[in-house]
Amino acid sequence: MSKYNTTLKTLGPQAAHLVASLYERRRPIFTLAEATEITGLQPVSARSFVRMLIRRGVATRLRPGVFALVPFELGHEREYLGNPYVVARELMGGHAYYLSHASAMDLHGMVTQPQLVVYVTSPTPMGSRTILGTDFRFVRCKPTHFFGTTEHWVDKQDTVVVSDLERTVLDGLKQPEYCGGLTEVAKGLWMRRADMDPKKLVGYAVRLNVGAVIRRLGYLMETYRMGQPSDLERLRRRLTSTYHLLDPLLPREGKFLARWRLRLNIPPEELQAVVRT
Numbered sequence: 001m002s003k004y005n006t007t008l009k010t011l012g013p014q015a016a017h018l019v020a021s022l023y024e025r026r027r028p029i030f031t032l033a034e035a036t037e038i039t040g041l042q043p044v045s046a047r048s049f050v051r052m053l054i055r056r057g058v059a060t061r062l063r064p065g066v067f068a069l070v071p072f073e074l075g076h077e078r079e080y081l082g083n084p085y086v087v088a089r090e091l092m093g094g095h096a097y098y099l100s101h102a103s104a105m106d107l108h109g110m111v112t113q114p115q116l117v118v119y120v121t122s123p124t125p126m127g128s129r130t131i132l133g134t135d136f137r138f139v140r141c142k143p144t145h146f147f148g149t150t151e152h153w154v155d156k157q158d159t160v161v162v163s164d165l166e167r168t169v170l171d172g173l174k175q176p177e178y179c180g181g182l183t184e185v186a187k188g189l190w191m192r193r194a195d196m197d198p199k200k201l202v203g204y205a206v207r208l209n210v211g212a213v214i215r216r217l218g219y220l221m222e223t224y225r226m227g228q229p230s231d232l233e234r235l236r237r238r239l240t241s242t243y244h245l246l247d248p249l250l251p252r253e254g255k256f257l258a259r260w261r262l263r264l265n266i267p268p269e270e271l272q273a274v275v276r277t
Contacts (some may be wrong), residue, residue, distance in 0.1 A: 085154050087158050108162075118134060122140070123146055187274050236259075243256060245262070251267065
């Protein structure tokens with residue numbers, strides 16, 4: 001047994017002050033700069049102090065300079081991630097971001113399976129990483145494509161930025177590989193169709209101006225009878241002669257649909273079956 005496993009989580013006055021202050025500030029995920037400011041220590045001493053808290057199982061290191069308090073009610077547990085969506089927010093270090101793709105679908109109630117990967121979209125390049133068994137994947141977007149976001153409460157004290165319903169669908173249609181495939185995106189669209197704004201969906205698609213997205217959205221809206229004929233016509237006016245796969249993750253097979261310049265490598269019956277599930 002490691003000597004650390006037998007070390008009790010006892011707190012001296014300085015550590016107790018830091019932990020109490022962080023909880024008062026609602027900052028169970030904190031930075032080295034915050035620890036330095038609260039304790040009044042010099043940066044080098046504060047770094048050593050936080051390392052001591054990690055050895056005692058009072059805190060967990062998430063990445064260089066970012067840490068999470070381990071709740072005392074976990075007993076001898078020495079590692080604790082906390083809410084992964086809050087961790088994703090803190091990993092961004094103040095840079096613009098939004099939770100996207102399968103993570104946004106999860107937050108919006110558009111999935112039926114637990115999510116094991118956290119997806120974050122940002123104009124700022126970030127390296128993907130795994131922390132305590134949870135994968136954090138960062139998707140780069142153009143600054144001009146950073147729109148369609150909203151704040152979402154993930155618990156009683158924390159909010160995160162997430163793509164709104166319509167942007168979540170569009171991101172899924174653009175990169176279905178981050179959502180489990182196009183059929184999963186279609187399921188999410190169907191599950192929340194009553195809350196979707198068809199005109200916003202179309203407006204977002206036009207603003208993104210990605211041909212595959214325009215084709216896939218038009219086809220799904222037509223399949224699920226969403227929006228007005230004028231909405232679909234607005235999308236059709238943006239079509240070029242190029243054909244795209246309905247699901248880029250699947251083989252290049254299936255019928256060609258001239259109306260949406262799509263190759264239907266998902267049988268229409270499969271998308272219709274979503275309605276019955």
